[in-house]
Amino acid sequence: MYRGVKRALDFITALLALIVLSPLLAITALAVKLDSKGPAIFKQQRLGLHGKTFWIYKFRSMCQGAEHTGTGVYSGADDMRVTRVGKLLRATSIDELPQFFDVVRGSMSLVGTRPPTLDEYRQYESHHKRRLSMKPGITGLWQVSGRSDIDDFEEVVKLDVQYIDNWSIWMDIYLLFRTVGVVFDRKGAK
Numbered sequence: 001m002y003r004g005v006k007r008a009l010d011f012i013t014a015l016l017a018l019i020v021l022s023p024l025l026a027i028t029a030l031a032v033k034l035d036s037k038g039p040a041i042f043k044q045q046r047l048g049l050h051g052k053t054f055w056i057y058k059f060r061s062m063c064q065g066a067e068h069t070g071t072g073v074y075s076g077a078d079d080m081r082v083t084r085v086g087k088l089l090r091a092t093s094i095d096e097l098p099q100f101f102d103v104v105r106g107s108m109s110l111v112g113t114r115p116p117t118l119d120e121y122r123q124y125e126s127h128h129k130r131r132l133s134m135k136p137g138i139t140g141l142w143q144v145s146g147r148s149d150i151d152d153f154e155e156v157v158k159l160d161v162q163y164i165d166n167w168s169i170w171m172d173i174y175l176l177f178r179t180v181g182v183v184f185d186r187k188g189a190k
Helices: 002-020 022-035 084-092 099-105 118-122 126-133 153-166 169-185
Strands: 041-047 053-059 109-111 137-139
Touching (some): 053 099
Antiparallel strands (some): 041 053
8 A cells, every 4th residue: 555655656746846847857958968969868777676677867967978988987076077067967966857757657766775777786795686675766865864975885775775674655755855955955966
């Protein structure tokens, strides 16, 4: 029953967000296109619930093809692959807004664990795979606990498992409100 309530809350909230934010989405897409060559939307395969692959969508914040250049070499504000508009999108989390489409489609939830890339999953140890026992979310305990400031992967896994073990509708609502505060505070945004 609660899973059905969670899905209904996800669908209705994400659909309303897309309607309300449609002017911002259009302006952002135009700004990304004018700032650098390439598509406005970046898509990447991720793993969701029970390891099912899906496409995650974001506004492109890096130069086209930059995700294939150097892993771990660049980070945060010093990442030269990030475009001028991309820096603003990341700082305000506007780059994440297209994920509302993933929520409407049912690939993601508003609140959950972060979906790993296929490369990240290949490095998982058995206890990391527990993160795939819940639908991934746009936000979650990791995001409101420090986001990019938490660079220890085991700490991220610990927060995701804590969310899974203590999940409730009320926790989701609490984390959604906390997310709004974190986004406006720009804490941990890179």
